[in-house]
Amino acid sequence: MYSAQTQFSSSKFWRTANYVLGVPAAALAAVAGATGLADTADAQTAATIALIAAALTAILTTLNAAQRAEQSRVAATAYQALQGDARVFRTIDLPKLSYDDARARLDELVVHRNTINETAPVPAFLAYRLGKRNITKGRQDYRVDGK
Secondary structure: OHHHHHHHHHHHHHHHHHHHHHHHHHHHHHHHHHHHHOOOOOHHHHHHHHHHHHHHHHHHHHHOHHHHHHHHHHHHHHHHHHHHHHHHHHHHHHHHOOHHHHHHHHHHHHHHHHHHHHHOOOOOHHHHHHHHHHHHOOOOOOHHHOO
16 A cells, blocks of 8 residues: 555656646747747847756756656556455455465465566655555545455
């Protein structure tokens, strides 16, 4: 649960960063172009605005916020699917399985979790704290889990 919520928080952070940097970069590039074409503006103003737009674009490209947001979202969704599979296993399948069959199914879930862990991006500590806050506030409690 913590892994899913942490990855969702990370995805939200990177998506916000993408908009916070991308929208002003695009707007400033448009303003710089219009300023450069205007008869009343000087070239230095247009150049300054263009440089600021270029700097924002360079930061955005370096951070690769859109891709990081998508990677975190995919990992979060995979963790939630695993949580759902584990819930079905625990509440429906487990009571009817022999020890050996239950152990084999649990091993499958562990392998699936390990695969997600290997491919999931490493979230920032802030994302962990935000995910934890979401859980401690009870936003992820479900009756089926006995809470």
